Amino acid sequence: MVNIEQSKSYKFAGYDTVELAKKYGTPLYVLSEEIIRSRCREIKTDFLDKHKNTKAAYASKAFLTMTMCKIIESEGLGLDVVSGGELYTAIKAGFPMDKVMLHGNNKSYDEMEMAIANDVGRIIVDHIDELYMIEDIAARLSKTVKILIRVAPGVGGNTHKYITTGQKDSKFGIPLAKETIDEAVIKAMNSRHIELMGFHFHVGSNLFENDSYIAAIDVVMNLYRRLKDDFGFIAKEINTGGGFGIYYTKNDSVKPLKYYTDSIMKAIEDKCKELEIDIPTVIIEPGRWIVGEAGITLYTIGAVKEIPDTRTYASVDGGLPDNPRPALYSAKYEAVIANKYDHKPDRKVTIAGKCCESGDILIWDLDVPQIERGDILAVLSTGAYNYSMASNYNRIPRPAVLLLTKDGEKIIVERETYDDLLSKERVPF
Structure with a gap:
């Protein structure tokens, strides 16, 4: 020994x-609590304070305990949850529900009801059936639910195929075929209990380049322009997900947060100017990058x-x-x-x-x-x-x-x- x-x-x-x-x-x-907090503060300095109308939520699937909820809350970030268990953890930790976003490609009725009953800030709709579920629960509970629709922008990230999520053939999000996305938008707009705030995409995890974010933004902002022209719908938010790469080995070409976020903001601002539409609130959801x-x-x-x-x-x-x-x-x-x-x-x-x-x-x-x-x-x-x-x-x-x-x-x-x-x-x- x-x-x-x-x-x-x-x-x-x-x-x-x-x-x-x-x-x-x-x-x-x-x-390390200090490393976690330093990453949260980098988000504040290089994104939230640097750019107007921005929000950030920690993607809790990376690591979640009640203690982590307390750290994230104290640093002023929101929380992205993807299951009833993650949502319940946030509830038990006393996390502010208006700063919680519920994701998931197959939310159960019970998960959706827990979210709506506890007034989560956003539900990220992944399938048109979820709109009917939300409307049913919200009507029964006399609630109005703010949502984002997750779309599959047809953009893949340069990462392992198991953590690529933005491609056309993805289990996540509503396809951008005109008849499919229009059906979801019209359904949300016509509901008395749903307020459609905008759209969400996530192109993949542990990405070391920003080109896939920029490509997805181009697709989604074109959608914003068309929906304004076709239905008079003005999207107020765009959630660009997370996936920023971190250091695992010497082969990883790690970039600072602002490499991604500055490019995201510039792409959105330039595209909105080109299309003559208002710049929406921009949301990011880093998880791995924080912890x-x-x-x-x-x-x-x-x-x-x-x-x-x-x-x-x-x-x-x-x-x-x-x-x-x-x-x-x-x-x-x-x-x-x-x-x-x-x-x-x-x-x-x-x-x-x-x-x-x-x-x-x-x-x-x-x-x-x-x-x-x-x-x-x-x-x-x-x-x-x-x-x-x-x-x-x-x-x-x-x-x-x-x-x-x-x-x-x-x-x-x-x-x-x-x-x-x-x-x-x-x-x-």
Whole structure:
């Protein structure tokens, strides 16, 4: 067993990660409150304060707990939720409902009713059937519901096909075929309980270029002009989604927020001037960009398996259940041996998870120093879509979530136990 006291250790947000692993156990999700807040403040400085008539909502699917709701609320951002569970979390956290936007390509009646009963700020309509559902519920509850219609602008982003969402053949949004979109707009305009505010699009996730946003804006603003000419409808809002890329590996060409938002605003302003229409309120919905680099995951290395002249596997005490992204769409990560951070890497190992799946590989060919059982591995940029996608595959309890603050470290989600895994089971005989 390695003596972790003898080596200089990796620090994250000013905290010794080896000490965190010893104190709280592994696997362990670790988040920096300061990094999260600094990203929120960059949105305020470089978008909200810089450009008139703008709003920003955190895309909570990236990572959501009641504590995260409190942080986002205190930073003045809105919240984008995509399910009843995410909405319920926001409600229980006391998040201002007028700053919540409900998304989802197949909202249930119960989810829609929860949203309308709690006066969410916007419902993003993904299918024309949802208009009938909203009208039915809103009429019964004597409510008027503000909506955006999500459209598929026919624009793809340069990213993995599983996280491309704006193409014509997408499960998300109403197609822009004239008869299809017109039917939805007319239905919304004629409803006594629906107020159509504008349209929403999202072209994809983890994008490093802004061209797909600009192309989608061109399509949607042309729609705004036509709807004004055909029906006298003046859209007041445009939601351009999120998807801004973050750093995972040295191959990522990361851009600052303003690279995207300045281009988005210029494209909208120029197009509105060309079409002689009013500039709508512009909304963005970053999620990964806010929380992704604010998180790491700590593991303990167990078995080290050397296959001569082939490969060395280093297995960790987590893997697929706490981070399915590598198996899901070949996501790439960087990592360090936290307790040997000052040791020069001189070999390659493949980091394997402990699940009974050959595809449970976190990182292929990671450069490391000599490693052994008991070393601590820190996988970087795991703040987004790790905890939120975690499962109990192989009956492995989910890790704890630790928040690093200026006042110390705080557990914001407790580590699951084996009893937790059985807590909902019932034996009928």
